[in-house]
Structures are given as structure tokens and as C-alpha cells.
Amino acid sequence: MTVTREQLYEAVWAEPMTMVATQFGVSANYLARVCHHLNVPHPVRGYWAKLSFGKKPKRPALPEARPGEVLEWSKGDNVPRAVQSTRAEDRKDDGKTLPPCERPSRHPLVAGVREFFEAGRLSDIGYLRPRKRNLLDLFVSKETLANALDLANALFQRCEDRGHRVTLTSEYLHRPKLTVYDGQTFDYHHDEPWAPGRLTVAFVGTVPFGLTVYETTEHVDVTYSWNSAIRYVRTTQAPAKRRPAWDSFRSTSKQHMPSGRLAVRAYSPHGRVSWEQRWTESTPGALMRKVTAIVKELEAAVPTLVQRREEAEKELAIERARWEEECRQREREEQERRRVEAIKASRQQLLALVDAWSLARGIESFFEDAERRASSRPVSEQESLRERLRQARAMLGGVDALDRFHEWKSLDERC
Numbered sequence: 001m002t003v004t005r006e007q008l009y010e011a012v013w014a015e016p017m018t019m020v021a022t023q024f025g026v027s028a029n030y031l032a033r034v035c036h037h038l039n040v041p042h043p044v045r046g047y048w049a050k051l052s053f054g055k056k057p058k059r060p061a062l063p064e065a066r067p068g069e070v071l072e073w074s075k076g077d078n079v080p081r082a083v084q085s086t087r088a089e090d091r092k093d094d095g096k097t098l099p100p101c102e103r104p105s106r107h108p109l110v111a112g113v114r115e116f117f118e119a120g121r122l123s124d125i126g127y128l129r130p131r132k133r134n135l136l137d138l139f140v141s142k143e144t145l146a147n148a149l150d151l152a153n154a155l156f157q158r159c160e161d162r163g164h165r166v167t168l169t170s171e172y173l174h175r176p177k178l179t180v181y182d183g184q185t186f187d188y189h190h191d192e193p194w195a196p197g198r199l200t201v202a203f204v205g206t207v208p209f210g211l212t213v214y215e216t217t218e219h220v221d222v223t224y225s226w227n228s229a230i231r232y233v234r235t236t237q238a239p240a241k242r243r244p245a246w247d248s249f250r251s252t253s254k255q256h257m258p259s260g261r262l263a264v265r266a267y268s269p270h271g272r273v274s275w276e277q278r279w280t281e282s283t284p285g286a287l288m289r290k291v292t293a294i295v296k297e298l299e300a301a302v303p304t305l306v307q308r309r310e311e312a313e314k315e316l317a318i319e320r321a322r323w324e325e326e327c328r329q330r331e332r333e334e335q336e337r338r339r340v341e342a343i344k345a346s347r348q349q350l351l352a353l354v355d356a357w358s359l360a361r362g363i364e365s366f367f368e369d370a371e372r373r374a375s376s377r378p379v380s381e382q383e384s385l386r387e388r389l390r391q392a393r394a395m396l397g398g399v400d401a402l403d404r405f406h407e408w409k410s411l412d413e414r415c
Contacts, residue, residue, distance in 0.1 A: 133197030
């Protein structure tokens with residue numbers, strides 16, 4: 001059961017919310033949350049009572065879909081709880097932080113997700129890989145998860161305080177693979193350990209910024225453990241117990257391991273616009289004091305990204321025009337090829353008909369001569385000879401050249 005923004009808007013203004021909610025098998029309060037999630041205005045309390053007394057309360061129009069807006073809802077889809085937030089158009093021109101508003105202490109993208117991360121699998125070096133994919137873009141170890149969620153919550157709420165919506169977008173956008181240390185590369189055998197199903201995007205006006213909170217690494221000595229969920233164990237954390245004789249060959253090596261320090265990555269999700277910026281903390285917790293500065297740097301990068309996006313769109317238009325011209329040229333070449341082949345096939349068929357006509361003339365001459373000679377034979381033989389000639393004609397299927405000429409296809413018929 002799926003409903004679009006337009007269908008939901010018409011439904012909630014056609015009959016009371018309780019009746020519409022019954023059709024979807026949800027409560028009226030939950031349907032109100034769905035309306036808020038899809039940015040669909042719905043009647044306030046008392047609307048239908050006023051309407052029954054002949055009053056006509058004002059019906060707001062369905063607003064245009066915002067960048068990254070959820071356009072439809074299906075029963076069973078996650079609907080976050082409504083968060084009262086100031087609107088972007090209410091923000092002052094001087095760019096100062098918006099006044100605080102009444103809202104829950106946790107952003108909807110952060111609230112209630114810790115259990116999904118903790119219930120996931122672990123990478124070889126200890127990063128969490130949740131099985132659920134539609135989560136915020138977070139890549140940390142279990143020890144740093146609480147601090148990472150707090151940082152993401154502070155960053156998202158500060159964005160929305162300044163009028164910038166943060167959401168999991170369902171649009172087709174590009175997320176570059178996350179490198180947690182310098183020089184990290186990806187290939188078929190060593191791909192990114194985990195990536196979200198949807199991008200975490202902050203919309204500064206109409207410009208989207210992809211956001212990732214991750215834990216940096218440090219290059220330390222490790223040993224490989226066969227019996228541990230985390231394959232690589234720091235030598236300083238390895239148990240000081242006697243190893244069996246068969247394990248005496250084990251030696252230490254260098255490996256990038258989670259460091260406990262967080263970082264924030266902001267990037268352009270447009271595939272043709274290459275832009276990325278990172279903020280890394282030198283000591284745990286340092287980024288919490290830089291959340292406002294991060295948001296302001298995103299705002300300052302908007303003109304640059306708008307210019308790059310316009311340049312990318314111009315290049316795309318040029319490439320599209322070139323591709324369309326190449327398609328037209330290939331189509332012209334294909335039409336010419338088909339025309340040449342049609343001429344060749346028509347000529348071959350016509351020549352075959354001429355050869356068949358020559359053969360038919362020879363066969364017809366044979367039967368005419370045979371009939372003349374048969375008429376000179378005794379009467380007792382003539383009937384049997386004529387019967388055999390009729391059978392012979394029937395065997396050849398006729399020798400009329402015009403009948404065969406109907407099978408020929410001209411150039412216009414082939415093209």
C-alpha cells in the first residue's frame with residue numbers, strides 16, 4: 001500500500017483523518033506523522049466541525065517538494081517523530097544562529113539507532129558493520145559509538161537551527177568511498193567494509209552536502225588472532241599467556257586500527273562535482289566544540305559548489321549534444337547500410353526471377369513440343385500421355401513467370 005504526497009494531500013482534505021488512517025491500518029496520530037514526514041499539510045483540530053456548520057476554513061496548498069523530499073510512503077516504512085524546527089525563510093540575513101526551539105534532545109536520524117549498530121558485525125580491525133542499511137552514515141568502533149552519535153546529533157541539530165534540513169535522501173546521488181587513513185585504496189578483494197543504503201545529506205538551500213562521521217586510525221603493531229571476532233589485536237592488548245607450540249611462528253605486523261578520535265567528512269554528492277572537506281580531532285571530543293564552525297564552513301562553500309555545478313551542467317549539456325549528434329550519425333550510417341543491403345537483396349531476387357523465367361520458358365517449350373508429338377501418336381496412347389504431362393506440370397508447380405514476379409520486393413517495400 002503506497003501513497004504519494006499528492007494522493008495523501010487529497011485524501012486528508014477529503015475526509016477526517018481517522019477515516020483515512022483506517023484505510024491504511026494506522027492510527028490518526030501516526031498518519032499525522034506521515035503527513036509531516038512528506039511535508040503534506042493536514043486539517044487542524046476543529047476543521048471538520050467548522051465545516052459542518054457552514055464555515056469554510058482556509059485550505060493551504062500543497063507546497064513544492066523540497067530538495068531530497070520523500071515523495072511517497074508505504075505502510076511499514078520508517079517515519080521519524082516530528083521535530084519542531086525553525087524555517088529557513090525565518091533566518092536573518094546576517095547569518096546568525098537561529099533562536100533555540102522546543103524539540104527532542106536527539107535528532108530523528110540519531111534517536112534509537114544505537115542498537116542497530118551494536119547488533120551488527122565487526123570488521124577485521126573492529127569497525128561496526130550494521131546489517132540494517134538505511135542508517136546515518138557512521139563508521140566507528142563499538143568503543144567510540146556513543147561519542148560518534150553525540151557528535152552527529154550536535155551537528156545535525158546545529159544545521160537545522162540554522163535552517164538547513166538534514167535527512168536520509170532517496171534521490172540518486174553519489175557517495176565516494178570512505179578512506180579512513182591516507183593512502184587507503186579499494187579493489188575487488190579489499191572493498192569498503194560498510195556503506196549506508198541512503199546518503200545522509202544536509203541541504204543548505206538547494207545545495208546538498210553529504211555527511212559522514214567516522215573514526216580515524218593509527219598505525220600500530222598487531223598480531224593476528226584466529227579465535228577473536230576482531231582478527232587483528234594490538235600487541236599491547238594481546239593476552240599475556242603461553243601460546244601452543246604450533247602457534248610459535250606468529251609474529252607482529254603493522255596495521256591501521258581505530259584510534260578513538262573522530263572525524264567529519266562533507267562532500268558533494270553530485271558525481272560531476274568533486275569537492276570534499278574533512279575535520280579531524282586531535283584529542284577525543286575536540287570536534288564537539290567545532291560544530292558551529294563546521295556548519296558555517298558548509299555555508300561558505302555554497303557559492304563555490306553552485307559555480308562548479310553550473311560548469312558541470314554546461315559540460316554535461318555539451319557532452320549530451322555531442323552524444324546525440326553521434327547517435328544521429330550512427331542512425332544515418334545504419335539507414336544507408338540498410339538501403340544498400342535492400343538494393344542488393346532486391347537485385348539478387350530479381351535476377352533469380354529472371355533465371356527462373358528462363359527455366360520456365362524452356363520447360364514450357366518442352367511441354368508444348370511434348371503435346372504436339374503426343375497428338376501424332378495412336379489414339380490409344382494419347383490419353384495416357386496427356387495424363388502424364390498433366391502430372392508433370394503439377395509436379396513443377398506451374399511455370400507462369402508472372403506468378404513468380406509477385407514475390408519480388410522493390411526497394412521501397414524493403415525500406
